[in-house]
Amino acid sequence: MQRLSARYIAGPTLADARRVVAELNAAGKLATVDVLGEEIALPEEAEAIAQAYLDVLAAIEADGLQASVSVKLTGLGLKLSLDLCRRNLETVVRDAASRNTFVRMDMEDSSTTDDTLLLFRELREAGHENVGVVLQARLRRTVADVQALADLRPSVRICKGIYLEPAGVAFQEFEAVRANFVAALDALLDAGCYVAVATHDEWLIGEALRRVQGMSPAAYELQMLLGVRESRATELVAAGHRLRVYVPFGQRWYEYSLRRLQENPKMAGYIAGDVVNRLVPGRRAS
Numbered sequence: 069m070q071r072l073s074a075r076y077i078a079g080p081t082l083a084d085a086r087r088v089v090a091e092l093n094a095a096g097k098l099a100t101v102d103v104l105g106e107e108i109a110l111p112e113e114a115e116a117i118a119q120a121y122l123d124v125l126a127a128i129e130a131d132g133l134q135a136s137v138s139v140k141l142t143g144l145g146l147k148l149s150l151d152l153c154r155r156n157l158e159t160v161v162r163d164a165a166s167r168n169t170f171v172r173m174d175m176e177d178s179s180t181t182d183d184t185l186l187l188f189r190e191l192r193e194a195g196h197e198n199v200g201v202v203l204q205a206r207l208r209r210t211v212a213d214v215q216a217l218a219d220l221r222p223s224v225r226i227c228k229g230i231y232l233e234p235a236g237v238a239f240q241e242f243e244a245v246r247a248n249f250v251a252a253l254d255a256l257l258d259a260g261c262y263v264a265v266a267t268h269d270e271w272l273i274g275e276a277l278r279r280v281q282g283m284s285p286a287a288y289e290l291q292m293l294l295g296v297r298e299s300r301a302t303e304l305v306a307a308g309h310r311l312r313v314y315v316p317f318g319q320r321w322y323e324y325s326l327r328r329l330q331e332n333p334k335m336a337g338y339i340a341g342d343v344v345n346r347l348v349p350g351r352r353a354s
């Protein structure tokens with residue numbers, strides 16, 4: 069698991085995240101920084117995560133980095149109390165605004181969707197423009213959620229959704245998730261939203277690129293995870309697209325790595341491939 073985290077996580081400290089984001093920026097890529105801190109049990113832990121985000125925001129400003137932050141509401145205390153989470157989230161969003169930075173509210177499992185959309189709406193209705201949300205193509209409700217949010221012209225990251233969900237709320241088949249992704253993307257573009265298309269699925273990248281053809285590159289962005297399809301990301305930047313890389317850092321690398329491994333068991337193969345690449349001279353790195 070430690071081998072895994074080296075590839076998908078900037079490292080345990082903020083200094084690691086600063087270094088990785090600076091390298092991405094130098095390669096023309098934007099970043100969004102995630103403080104790993106799920107599964108918190110105490111209000112003080114949620115407050116510590118909020119403080120960690122304030123440190124990230126200060127670092128982004130101090131280093132002049134092209135980066136936003138991505139927050140998980142459970143990390144800010146959602147499962148402990150909605151009020152606690154609201155307070156922590158507002159603290160982060162206000163601080164980000166004072167530094168001209170953007171806050172993306174990650175979407176977690178379907179038990180959190182309503183609260184996440186509620187807090188997002190509250191923030192936007194209170195005049196906070198530097199905040200966006202995530203919708204998951206896996207969920208059956210997603211196109212309806214786009215329609216319900218359309219009055220806000222929200223900034224939305226659309227992704228497949230990483231959490232395994234029951235059939236009652238989520239599509240189970242690969243092609244159904246893809247189809248819903250495209251439907252949600254169309255609904256977002258029709259509603260004039262700023263869309264962040266977060267996928268490594270080449271077919272979906274193609275569908276997205278067809279749809280944004282002719283649009284200003286400032287009107288949308290593509291997003292990928294740190295350590296995944298890096299050469300494709302570089303090509304997309306060279307082709308003139310805005311591309312943002314999701315950069316997790318922190319001590320809680322175990323939960324993050326485990327989720328990625330559960331989602332994509334092929335990763336164990338990639339790790340084995342890395343080892344072979346190191347051992348066999350002349351073999352091309354993946």
Ligand SMILES: Cc1cc2nc3c(=O)[nH]c(=O)nc-3n(C[C@H](O)[C@H](O)[C@H](O)COP(=O)(O)OP(=O)(O)OC[C@H]3O[C@@H](n4cnc5c(N)ncnc54)[C@H](O)[C@@H]3O)c2cc1C
Nearest residue numbers: 174175202227228229230231266267268269291292293314
């Ligand atoms: C920037 C970003 C932010 C995200 N935010 C959220 C969020 O807030 N909430 C949420 O539920 N989910 C989030 N996700 C995860 C997302 O929902 C998917 O689970 C994940 O992106 C895999 O789906 P895919 O669209 O890449 O397609 P897939 O079909 O899963 O992947 C396509 C191909 O990409 C490669 N690939 C994909 N993932 C990996 C990996 N981890 N390691 C190595 N190769 C890989 C493989 O070659 C795979 O065949 C985010 C993803 C990204 C890129």
